[in-house]
Amino acid sequence: MIETGTEPATETGTAIGTAIEIRDVGFRYREDGPPVLRGVSLAVPLGGRLLVAGPSGSGKSTFLRLLNGLVPHFHGGVLSGRVRVAGRDPVALGPGGMSDAVGFVFQNPEAQFVAERVEDEVAFALENHGVPPEEMRRRLDTVLAGLDLGPLRHRRLTTLSGGERQRVALASALVLEPEVLVLDEPTSQLDPRSADGLFRLLEELPARLGGSSGSGSGGRPPVTLVLSEHRLDRVAYRADLACLFGDTGEPPRVGSPREVLADSDLAPPVTRLGRRLGWSPLPLTAAEAALFPPPSAKDPTDGRTVVRGRTVVRGRNVVHGRDLVFRYPGTRQTGRDVPNVLRGVSFALAAGERVALLGPNGSGKSTLLKLLVGLLRPTGGRVELHGEDTRDLDLLEITSTVGFVPQNPSRLLFQETVAGEVRYTRESHGLPPAAETAPNVPVPLARLDLAAHAETHPFDLSTGERQRAALAAILAAEPEVLLLDEPTRGLDAPRKEALARLLAELAAEGVAVLLATHDVELVARWARRALVLEDGEVAADGPVRDVLAGPVGERLRLRPQLLRLWGDPAILTVEDALGLRSGEER
Secondary structure (H helix, E strand, C coil), rough: CCCCCCCCCCCEEEEEEEEEEEEEEEEECCCCCCCCCEEEEEEEEEEEEEECCCCCCCCHHHHHHHCCCHHHCCCCCCCEEEEEEEEEEEHHHHHHHHHCEEEEECCCHHCCCCEEEEEHHHHHHHCCCCCCCCHHHHHHHHHHHHHCCCCCCCHHHHCCCCCHHHHHHHHHCCCCCCCEEEECCCCCCHHHHHHHHHHHHHHHHHHHCCCCCCCCCCCCCHHHEEEEHHHCHHHHCCCCEEEEEECCCCEEEEEEEHHHHCCCCCCCCHHHHHHCCCCCCCCCHHHCCCCCCCCCCCCCCCCEECCCCCCCCCEEEEEEEEEEEEECCCCCCCCCEEECCCEEEEEECCCCCCEEEEECCCCHHHHHHHCCCCCCCCEEEEEEEEEEEEEHCEEEEEEEEHHEECCHHHHHHHCCCCCHHHHHHHHHHHCCCCCEEEEEEEEEHHHCHHHHCCCCCHHHHCCCHHHHHHHHHHHHHCCCCCECCCCCCCCCCCHHHHHHHHHHHHHHHHCCCEEEECCCCHHHHHHHEEEEECCCEEEEEEHHHHHHHHHHHHHHHCCCCCHHHHHCCCCCCHHHHCCCCCCCCC
């Protein structure tokens, strides 16, 4: 059932100079269900940049899907109010009628792929729209170069890292040169340099497409950008307008990013710090915050950082990688040698360590994690588990000690209920049933705030809940080592903070935790050590403050916002600046 108010559905009707017009929109997925959107009203000018923010489950993705007709056409539901995008009514036209005007990149880029190779995937939409061959080549070359995908254009998608796949999905949307580009967490798997490169490309789009800040000198309107993000320090200052969702079903706050984020816990670190210290006007960036004096803080760092070398880890080593080399099967593709993904990587993990695994997209982070858990076997070198070569162990023996949560947690979930996942893990490892906090609620579920979903099918969960369910299933085996590959993708700030607390608790219990991430703000808050990969080698390994503040952190843009502001390794977080956390606690 669709209600669109009293106005007829037409392909025109947007105010002159307006790319998106939303007027008093409400939506619920079922006629008798709770409202997901209520009282949403905003207007985005041609060439404008709208930031959509808010906690998980607040309605952001539903709002984005309004813009190309996926809501309500694909998902169903009850919609009221007026929606106009690029002069069209997506409620009347549906996704097919909006596809040439609205480019859309989903949170999970793999869901969009239809081809095997990068170049074929990016060209697929052009072929479907009948773009002439010469124009197709021009667009392909431009977008592949702009997103640093030229060297990967002949690669199979299955051989790419998560961040590389995300860039391919972005290229597939950009290549159609849409009037409105909608991006659902586009930088969630991108390293800082790639994220900056993406935003530079987006800023250049009007010139590339023949548009301008006005009506488009080349006959096309300038590109209008709609961007949903959790990492607001990367994007808040780039937006003209912000739409901040709160509790589900409540009208969002709409205004300038500075106004909307002034009292929000989701604001960038410098904004939250400025609020605590009484700065005015509140800054959004490190450059704006540089006008204010830095607080004093003691430097709690100790130890040393080794660049292009090996760090000896204090304590009992559980896992040791020695001169690891890895090359994916197949020595040649399209007439070129396939390089080694890892080249002589050596490091160790000790019981109770909290280690962040950092590095650019494609540097070998996911490959390294898979080697440690036995899903891949090294081409050269060895992985030792308690001193024993893992090539002498079967996979079940390895996973009894090493737990691994991949980028896509759905690959771990196959039971009928969330509680069933925990029970299966315990049974497969020959462990007795887990203690329960209530009937059918094993302790790992309660610990991850999943008690209410114990009897829910895993695929009925949200992305964040599914991530936690996979983690609960892995923790049920009581591993000594926990490996996580981009576990915060799609998590809002409160859930991210809850995950950091849990991982700190596990480390305090003696679990060695290795977390691969591009989220340097999380690294600053949680990690004690940073291991950085670059071009398949160890670029740095040492205390997190030293690494982030050192030359590798600067070159790879691994510096959190407050470190960029003052350059003081003693001040990485808001808590550091306010003196709320001691060096011992870190």
